[in-house]
Amino acid sequence: MATDVAFDARHRGAPGLAHGGAISAACDDLFGFVLYLVQEIAVTRTLTVNYLAPVPLGQPHRITARLQRRQGRRLHLEATGTGHDDVTRFTAEALFLVVDREHFTPHGADADVLAMFNRPPEHR
Numbered sequence: 001m002a003t004d005v006a007f008d009a010r011h012r013g014a015p016g017l018a019h020g021g022a023i024s025a026a027c028d029d030l031f032g033f034v035l036y037l038v039q040e041i042a043v044t045r046t047l048t049v050n051y052l053a054p055v056p057l058g059q060p061h062r063i064t065a066r067l068q069r070r071q072g073r074r075l076h077l078e079a080t081g082t083g084h085d086d087v088t089r090f091t092a093e094a095l096f097l098v099v100d101r102e103h104f105t106p107h108g109a110d111a112d113v114l115a116m117f118n119r120p121p122e123h124r
């Protein structure tokens with residue numbers, strides 16, 4: 001699974017650079033899309049981002065994510081963020097835990113929860 005993202009002024013941390021939280025969110029979000037490929041309902045338990053180099057605003061980066069291994073309910077995912085200049089500026093590792101649909105039903109409208117399992121959400 002891959003996405004191209006160019007962080008912009010909304011994601012600014014230090015002047016001219018993307019905030020680490022925005023980078024982390026982008027990785028977590030893409031991991032959520034990997035779940036559609038592996039056909040598992042799961043949520044993030046841990047997320048570790050390795051910030052290897054500053055990420056300039058306005059420069060497209062390709063984030064690729066994949067399931068690295070599975071161990072029972074535990075899904076180990078990994079991601080890499082690389083600029084068009086071939087510089088890898090961040091990587092991420094996450095542990096997702098498989099949950100039942102009931103994990104979501106107390107919090108969202110039934111139709112919204114059902115729709116989430118039928119198709120990926122609109123890309124934001």
Ligand SMILES: CCCCCCCCCCCCCC(=O)SCCNC(=O)CCNC(=O)[C@H](O)C(C)(C)COP(=O)(O)OP(=O)(O)OC[C@H]1O[C@@H](n2cnc3c(N)ncnc32)[C@H](O)[C@@H]1OP(=O)(O)O
Nearest residue numbers: 028032035036039040041042043044045046097099116117
């Ligand atoms: C079909 C396609 C559908 C796709 C759509 C999907 C939905 C999309 C959603 C989009 C999402 C997008 C992303 C988002 O934004 S997800 C949003 C952010 N995440 C959350 O809100 C999750 C909040 N946390 C929880 O709800 C609970 O903690 C969960 C449900 C995760 C686990 O609570 P639960 O009570 O169930 O489990 P447990 O605590 O007994 O642990 C279970 C097992 O795991 C082992 N363990 C725990 N920690 C670690 C660790 N650090 N290293 C190694 N192992 C660890 C633990 O020892 C145990 O092992 P075992 O004893 O069983 O052997």
